[in-house]
Amino acid sequence: MVWVIPSRKFSAFFAAFLLLLLSGSHSIVAQKQLSEDTDQTAKSTNDSLFQPKDIFQLEFASDAQISPDGSTIVYRRNWFDIMNDRSVGDLWMINAAGKHLPMIESATSPRWSPDGTRLAYVGLDRNGKRQLFCHWFAEDRSTALTHLTESPSGITWSPDGKQIAFFMSVAAKAKPFATLPAKPKGAKWADPPKMITKLRYRSDGAGFLPDKFSHLFVVSADGGSPRQLTTGDFNHNGTVAWTSDSKEILISANRHEDHEYQPNNSEIYRVRLADRSITAVTDRVGPDGSPAISDDGKTIAFVGYDDKFLGNQTQTLYVMDSDGGNKRKLLEFDRSVGSPKWSNFHKGFLFTYVDQGNAKLAVVSLDGEMKKLADNLGSNCIGRPYAGPSSFTVADNGAIAFCVTTPMMPGELARLDEGDLQVLTHLNNDLLEHKVLGEVTEQRFPSSAGELEIQSWIMVPPNFDPSKKYPLILEIHGGPFAAYGDVFSAELQLMASAGYVVLYVNPRGSTSYGQDFANEIHHNYPGQDYDDLMSAVDTVIANGYVDKDRLYVTGGSGGGVLTAWIIGSTNRFKAAVVAKPVINWYSFALTSDAYNFFYKYWFPGLPWDHTEHYMKRSPISKVGNVETPTMLLTGEADYRTPISESEQYYQALKLRKIDAAMVRIPGASHGIAARPSHLLAKVAYILKWFATHP
Incomplete structure (x- = not known):
């Protein structure tokens, strides 16, 4: 197609x-x-010279997904739509023969099935709604698996290839605070009042937050009705990790009663598909997230730290046994790490970190031995030069796909295979070679x-x-x-x-x-x-x-x-x-969208208790x-x-x-x-x- x-x-x-x-x-x-x-x-x-008009000509790669056998990479090719003034992206593929092919228009989040025969992704249905799709490579056909009212995210295949997990927002059940008389037909009344009672009611980039919460769902890989696995007035998002038997899922969430007032206190939860039971497997004060499971199912990795209410705290890598016991720090490393993924070939968990302004990829064995694998991770191409790693995926044969960038090169697709790094795309040569x-x-x-x-x-x-x-x-x-x-x-x-x-x-x-x-x-x-x-x-x-x-x-x-x-x-x-x-830090602490965070991490306490401190800074x-x-x-x-x-x-x-x-x-x-x-x-x-x- x-x-x-x-x-x-x-x-x-x-x-x-x-x-x-x-x-x-x-x-x-x-x-x-x-x-x-x-x-x-x-x-x-x-x-x-590089001119303002050239912004709309730039492209960059992101979300590199390598097939299980390492032969093919699907990635998102991002560009800028000048007529609609926005960033858009399409899925492209580099096949086993090294041929670069367009694949699916206006799509995101490509994810390979465990056997490499299918690709799940988020695309647009005939009504312009974001849905979960699946592409069958042998038949070269794609179809929507869902008919959702909200956009799915975090899509992840079960190891047996029979189900796909994802997150989706669900409206909270709420009754109107006050009942108003119905307006006459054709009357033009003012918009009704907005009643706000929750602590965090707006978010930058999203505006005023609706009464919705993100929940975990699963759907058959053959399509059908999604099944909601989590409930409650809590948000569940981030990384999904299936157990090897495809019967349980690990996710991160903050389901504590005081979650609004303790925004940094998330846990890893085990969700059983059979009865939808939810059990916390971590319990410390501090964030725990990004669960990953070794292929034999015996070891669970996750990232986090013990919260000491500092302005900046290093997020490190921990492991525990499959039952949640024997929790221990796997890595003694004074850099924040992220995105752990198990690799049998590399005999350890791969992860990303940023060191002195450069994003890197490394692997750590279960004995705690760390080895750096690659530098210059990133897919930044617009705005300012923030250092941050791109996502990565690893094949069964150890080949790794990710994106790289330099000061002279926006994000390009790269492949690392037994120490040999190849940059596979040159998306901006037609523009930048002449600048x-x-x-x-x-x-x-x-x-x-x-x-x-x-x-x-x-x-x-x-x-x-x-x-x-x-x-x-x-x-x-x-x-x-x-x-x-x-x-x-x-x-x-x-x-x-x-x-x-x-x-x-x-x-x-x-x-x-x-x-x-x-x-x-x-x-x-x-x-x-x-x-x-x-x-x-x-x-x-x-x-x-x-x-x-x-x-x-x-x-x-x-x-x-x-x-x-x-x-x-x-x-x-x-x-x-x-x-x-x-x-003015005093006014900021009470008007920012994250006002439940700043006063206790960036300051010694509430602004009216520390007025001089706030004003001095x-x-x-x-x-x-x-x-x-x-x-x-x-x-x-x-x-x-x-x-x-x-x-x-x-x-x-x-x-x-x-x-x-x-x-x-x-x-x-x-x-x-x-x-x-x-x-x-x-x-x-x-x-x-x-x-x-x-």
């Missing part, structure tokens, strides 16, 4: 319009250079605060000449417990193409350097991470190619916090863009020092760092008569780059603000 890929190419009209719209995003240096060139030379130079990208180098330096070694990356403009002086953008990651890394970043490439040196840093508080390094900012953020960032700027200036009088700073989320903190502490930057920030406390021209940029539907935070800062700056602007992105949540046009707008406004303040 082969289909033709819809055209992803720009029309000449739209390309010209977009270039006109974003023409103001070049730096002063780039604008001057273009004005001095002939029209033909300018056009040639422009075409050779001059900003090259990236790593630089480490001692911080001025305590001589702590800090890792950074420097992206230089295309056709970089080290004898010249360039303006610098310090771009700061969010989290704050996160990490930038050596991965592709469309946003930063656009900044480099506009003529800037771009500096991005993992200051203290960043993950992938161990728990102690991350918790340097525990109950102390912002803190000495400010010193780390200033040391990074000084180190790059010392390289000789940065104009110290043309420094700019921006960052989003936690990076927005630090940008606001920086301009309240120094006037060395010509202009700043504070994106989706927290400005809030950038609003430094607003009286700000002289830097500042733009605020936030999505209007952001529930993680609500736009009220930006409004506070903007209005405070305006009262002080500081050169300030506020950019509100309609419909955008915290993940502004979720829609390609929002990413383009974000970068265009940042660069135009900087160009306006040379």
Whole structure:
């Protein structure tokens, strides 16, 4: 069942319009250079650089699924629909002969049957609803197995190939609080009131949460009526692990009575299909998740930690016997691990982790011996350069499929077979082979605060000449417990193409350097991470190619916090863009969508009990020092760092008569780059603000 890929190419009209719209995003240096060139030379130079219009041309691979015999890989090929302004994806296959074939349009979550004869996936039915489908390879036919009212997720085959488990949202049974009279036929009344009683009632990216809970289902692999296995006002999601006899399923959930107030206290549960009984097999205070079972059924692996209410806590790998006894830590490793999967060939559990900004794949034996297998995991291609592993799968013969990325390459499909790594796709060669990208180098330096070694990356403009002086953008990651890394970043490439040196840093508080390094900012953020960032700027200036009088700073989320903190502490930057920030920790702790989490992990307690502590760490406390021209940029539907935070800062700056602007992105949540046009707008406004303040 082969289909033709819809055209992803720009029309000449739209390309010209977009270039006109974003023409103001070049730096002063780039604008001057273009004005001095002939029209033909300018056009040639422009075409050779990575431009905003190129965002819609990018593709990237994800969700690599290798067949049980290792001969074939199915993966999702992601692209950007310019007409509907969204990311979409289709399933492609690399068969045993190495031929690259399109397979299923607008589908996700491909999963091989245990015998390799079928592929389950989530696709669209004739009504445009997400359903569970199955493709039979011998017959080259696909059909829907379900007729669900909600989208399925987490689909997983039983070992005997007879059933498929999945999660689906189910509406809670609730009666209206008040009964209103029926409106007359044809009357236009206002929308009815919304009654909210649950603790967490909205979520960034999802909006106000309906009264629904995610539950576990199974359905016959031949189709039919799904059977619901879990009940109650609890959410069940994540990884599904079947026992080898296909009679029980392990899942992770937080089914405690106080689950709303203890969001980190999940357990591993055993669900019996025969009677739908649910039994907890872990019981500690802290998160337990991602269950995986060895093929002989004797060992269960899972990840988690004992909750000590720190800002950052290392998630490690544990094992226990099949009955839940003999729990023990399998790995003594100061990096958070994830996605354990058993491999008979490798005689252990494979897992992912991030070390010093680079995502890796490793295996650990049941004796605790660890061996690294691969570097550069990731499928990032849009937005900022966050380090994070791609998913992976392993065949019976030990071959492993996953995705890889570098600063010069968006996510591509790769295969690792007995130490031999092959990159199987080159999805962006048609675009990037004709572009001059900003090259990236790593630089480490001692911080001025305590001589702590800090890792950074420097992206230089295309056709970089080290004898010249360039303006610098310090771009700061969010989290704050996160990490930038050596991965592709469309946003930063656009900044480099506009003529800037771009500096991005993992200051203290960043993950992938161990728990102690991350918790340097525990109950102390912002803190000495400010010193780390200033040391990074000084180190790059010392390289000789940065104009110290043309420094700019921006960052989003936690990076927005630090940008606001920086301009309240120094006037060395010509202009700043504070994106989706927290400005007042007191108000944030009571308006963020995760307000049941932040007050007890990032702070010593409730804000009214620690008012001075909250205010001391809030950038609003430094607003009286700000002289830097500042733009605020936030999505209007952001529930993680609500736009009220930006409004506070903007209005405070305006009262002080500081050169300030506020950019509100309609419909955008915290993940502004979720829609390609929002990413383009974000970068265009940042660069135009900087160009306006040379």
